[in-house]
Amino acid sequence: MSTIEFDNATKVYDDGTVAIENLSFEVEEGTTTVLVGPSGCGKTTTMKLVNRLEDPTEGTVYFEGEDIETLDSIELRRSIGYVIQEIGLFDHMSVAENVATVPELKGWDAEDIDDRVDELLELMDLPPAEYRDQYPTELSGGQRQRVGVARALAADPDVLLMDEPFGALDPITRENLQDEFLDIQERIDTTILFVTHSIDEALKMGDKIAIFDVGELVRYDTPANILEDPGSEFVADFIGADRTLKQLQVTQVRDVMHRDVPATYDHLVEAVTNGSATGTDGALVPVEPSDSTQTALSRIIQAGAEAIPVVQDGRVVGIATEEAIREDTSDRRQSHEVA
Amino acid sequence: MGFLTNLQDAWTFLQANLDQFVTLLTEHLTLVLVSEVLAILVAVPLGIVATRNDRAKAYILGAGNVAQTIPTLAVIALVFPLLGIGFLPALVGLFAYAVLPILTNTITGLEDVSEDTVEAARGMGMTDSEILRKIKLPLSLPVIFAGIRTSVVLNVGTAYLAFFIGGGGLGVWVIGGINLFQMEKVLAGAIPGALLAITMDSLFALVERKLGGEAGVNQQATTG
Numbered sequence: 270m271s272t273i274e275f276d277n278a279t280k281v282y283d284d285g286t287v288a289i290e291n292l293s294f295e296v297e298e299g300t301t302t303v304l305v306g307p308s309g310c311g312k313t314t315t316m317k318l319v320n321r322l323e324d325p326t327e328g329t330v331y332f333e334g335e336d337i338e339t340l341d342s343i344e345l346r347r348s349i350g351y352v353i354q355e356i357g358l359f360d361h362m363s364v365a366e367n368v369a370t371v372p373e374l375k376g377w378d379a380e381d382i383d384d385r386v387d388e389l390l391e392l393m394d395l396p397p398a399e400y401r402d403q404y405p406t407e408l409s410g411g412q413r414q415r416v417g418v419a420r421a422l423a424a425d426p427d428v429l430l431m432d433e434p435f436g437a438l439d440p441i442t443r444e445n446l447q448d449e450f451l452d453i454q455e456r457i458d459t460t461i462l463f464v465t466h467s468i469d470e471a472l473k474m475g476d477k478i479a480i481f482d483v484g485e486l487v488r489y490d491t492p493a494n495i496l497e498d499p500g501s502e503f504v505a506d507f508i509g510a511d512r513t514l515k516q517l518q519v520t521q522v523r524d525v526m527h528r529d530v531p532a533t534y535d536h537l538v539e540a541v542t543n544g545s546a547t548g549t550d551g552a553l554v555p556v557e558p559s560d561s562t563q564t565a566l567s568r569i570i571q572a573g574a575e576a577i578p579v580v581q582d583g584r585v586v587g588i589a590t591e592e593a594i595r596e597d598t599s600d601r602r603q604s605h606e607v608a
Numbered sequence: 609m610g611f612l613t614n615l616q617d618a619w620t621f622l623q624a625n626l627d628q629f630v631t632l633l634t635e636h637l638t639l640v641l642v643s644e645v646l647a648i649l650v651a652v653p654l655g656i657v658a659t660r661n662d663r664a665k666a667y668i669l670g671a672g673n674v675a676q677t678i679p680t681l682a683v684i685a686l687v688f689p690l691l692g693i694g695f696l697p698a699l700v701g702l703f704a705y706a707v708l709p710i711l712t713n714t715i716t717g718l719e720d721v722s723e724d725t726v727e728a729a730r731g732m733g734m735t736d737s738e739i740l741r742k743i744k745l746p747l748s749l750p751v752i753f754a755g756i757r758t759s760v761v762l763n764v765g766t767a768y769l770a771f772f773i774g775g776g777g778l779g780v781w782v783i784g785g786i787n788l789f790q791m792e793k794v795l796a797g798a799i800p801g802a803l804l805a806i807t808m809d810s811l812f813a814l815v816e817r818k819l820g821g822e823a824g825v826n827q828q829a830t831t832g
Contacts, residue, residue, distance in 0.1 A: 320731055346733030357728025361746045371732055420732075430731075 272298045272428060272460040273319055277328035280314050288314040290484045291328070297477070301454060301461040305471035306481030306507075312464045315481075316430050319462060320349045333427070347371055350421030350459070354433040357417070358405040364390070364416050365401040371424040389419040392453060411442040418450070422457065429461045436465070447473055468508055472496070472519050480504055492519045514563065516598055522565050523558035525597045526579045526587035537578045538585045555580040556589065562597070565589045617792035618799065625796075633800060635695075635776035639767045643699050644760055647706035652752065654707075655714025656740065665715065672708040680705060680766050688773050698767075698775025705766050706759045713755025717748025750819045757812035764805040768797075 273296040280288040289311035296302045304312040317323040318330050321342040330337040332345065350371075359367055365386050372382045387397040393415040405413055414434060421429055435443040447470065454461065465471055471478050472492045480488040480495070480503075488495060488504050496516045499505035508515065530538055541555055553572040556565045556579055569577050569591050576590040622629055658665035678686070684701045691697035721744050729743045771779030781797030784790075 322727065322731055343733050343735055346731060351728065351731035353724060353728055353731070357722075357724045359725060359729070359743060359747075361749075374733055374738070 272296055272333055273462065274331040275315070275318070275328070276331065278315075278318060278325040278330055279327040280311070280318065280323060281326045287484050292486055293328075294479060294486055294489050296460060296462060298460050299458055300476040301463055301474055302477045302479060303463045303465060303471040303475035304479045304481060305465050305468055307483075308466060309483065310481040311484045312466075312479075312481050313432055316432055316462055316464050319428065319430060320346045320351060347375055347424065348426055348428075350424075350426035350429040352414075352417050352421045352429070352431045352434045354436045358413055358420075360405050363402050363404055364395070364408070365397075367405065367416055368420045368423050370420060375424055377424075385423060386419075389422055392422075392456075393419045394449065395419070409442075410438050411446060414438060414446060418453075422459075426459060429459050431461065431463045433465055434463070435470070436467075450474070469515070469518075472515055480507060513598055517563035517566060517594070518561050520562045520597065521558065522556050522560050522562055522579055522589050525562055525593045526558065526589040527593065528587045530578075530585070530588045534576050534578075534588050534590075537574075537576060537588065541578050541580060541585050553577055555585075557581060558586065562589070562594045566591065566594050614791050614795055618795035621792040622796040629781075629796070629800075632776065632778050632780055632797070636764075636767050636770075636778045636801070636804075639695070639698055639702055639770055639775060639777055640760065640763045643702035643706050644756070644763055646699075646703050647710055647759060648756060650703075651707045651710035651755075652714050655711050655718065655752075658711075658715050659718045668711065669715070672711045675704045676708040681769055681772070684769050684772055693774035695775055697773050698770035698777075701773070701775075702763055702766055702770065706763050709759040709762065710752065710755040713758075714748070714752050717751030717755075718744050720751065721747045750816060753812070753816050753819055757809065757816060760812065761805050761809050764801060764808060768801065 275292045275294055278292045279290050282288060292311075292315060304315055306312050314323055318325055319332070319337070321337060321340075324338060332340060337345070359370070362370075365383075368386045368389055369382045372385060377385075386401070390397040390400055395412065395415055400408075400412075400416075405416065408416065414437075418431075418434065421431075435446050438446065451474065463471075463474055465474075471480075472495075475492055477489065478492055478495055479486055482503055488500060493516075495504065496508065496512055496519060499508055499512070505512075537553065540553070553574050554568055556568065556577055558579055558581055565577050569575065569589075575592070576588050578585050579587040579589055654668050658668045675683070683704055684698070687697045687701040687704075691700060725743060725747070726739060729739045734742065767775075767777050768779035768782055770777045771783050778797040778801050781793050782801075785793030785795075785797060
């Protein structure tokens with residue numbers, strides 16, 4: 270079942286600006302859907318239709334099968350988590366009070382709220398003993414954003430809306446938070462609608478990507494499909510010239526690795542088993558099945574090797590060769606060119 | 609006759625008339641505090657109304673500005689034909705004068721709360737009144753408080769004029785002393801008032817810093 274459905278939604282602002290026109294698509298339950306496009310393309314407006322910060326001028330938005338305009342907007346918003354770029358933390362409240370906002374509004378018991386706050390701070394890697402009583406202005410940008418995410422998750426929402434949540438962070442913090450969030454996302458099983466202007470972030474975070482041009486949806490598909498076949502010049506331009514590299518980013522090692530290790534690579538397996546492949550200079554650091562082929566390839570090149578062992582829970586589960594990675598990428602390209 | 613001699617005379621005068629001094633000081637303080645509390649009770653809600661409606665804001669700020677432009681003495685004089693003489697008219701005059709700083713700071717404070725914060729609150733499902741109570745008012749408290757501080761300090765000075773319509777207060781000694789060329793009486797009335805204003809100011813500054821520091825709000829206090 271789709272959690273959110275846009276049916277011919279059009280939003281025209283009072284000043285006549287058309288933000289989105291005849292938008293139709295469905296967000297599947299439990300997935301992360303990323304809305305991406307240049308500024309002013311209507312992606313944020315689309316997201317605000319979901320928690321009714323905006324209502325469509327024409328068309329309908331369905332939330333769990335019901336016309337969203339028949340739902341009480343306050344109740345609706347309390348069941349949807351919301352993270353915005355500027356975070357919007359309440360500076361006069363402690364970290365714990367910020368996280369407790371929606372549970373408080375919903376009238377939870379004080380004890381339940383306390384437990385939930387600790388649980389979430391733990392989840393966001395902010396030890397409660399240290400951070401509960403701090404104020405937002407005492408935190409770094411990355412920590413503030415973590416509190417913002419914890420606050421949005423507090424009342425266990427069915428849907429999480431994230432409007433450029435990592436946009437204001439420096440590149441390193443952003444990447445760390447993205448990785449952590451991917452982890453968290455697997456554990457919370459929430460439908461996520463994520464807005465960004467960065468195609469890299471979209472490819473990294475999304476199960477599905479909705480690419481917007483001014484006011485309209487031009488492509489709605491999985492990252493792999495979009496990279497294989499952009500389908501239009503606009504999408505190809507938006508992805509950029511390094512499409513192949515991006516393809517490496519979204520392909521996981523598990524998709525290209527040989528599960529039966531050829532005898533020629535026995536020495537690599539041995540190196541892992543006797544512990545010499547631990548990451549010191551020149552040594553080949555094994556990858557995990559969930560790592561990207563980009564990581565694998567870069568480690569192969571760095572160590573001057575031809576292949577890299579794939580390790581899961583300390584055990585070698587396969588081997589990824591440079592050749593296999595190359596073939597996988599060119600296969601995908603050819604299959605599209607032939608088609 | 610040097611200034612020091614004057615001070616000594618004033619001290620002697622004060623000690624000789626301590627009972628009267630206490631009465632006048634009490635009157636002065638009562639005028640200031642009562643009019644101030646009334647001004648807060650009126651100005652803060654008015655400020656809230658003003659931020660909700662642009663037309664109301666124009667009227668409210670207009671009225672407040674007019675009240676402030678009229679010279680203090682004229683406010684007192686204007687109240688006289690309406691309410692006669694005594695404590696109440698003096699109170700009304702002081703009240704009218706104390707409202708504006710609080711009103712403007714309430715409006716500025718509420719309007720300075722960042723749009724993002726308000727939108728986050730709305731997006732999380734707060735009603736308008738919850739946004740006001742839980743977000744906007746607490747965040748603008750340091751600015752509102754700065755307005756109250758300005759207003760109180762002004763008020764301590766303005767209250768000297770209450771004498772002209774029989775409102776009592778330290779003005780009785782200052783203006784009476786001027787009329788009679790009794791310098792010790794003028795100073796015995798003026799110096800405690802100055803000290804009172806300075807004390808109030810420091811006290812409020814302390815609370816203000818605590819408010820601002822506690823909330824970690826880096827808003828610039830606009831002291832009108």
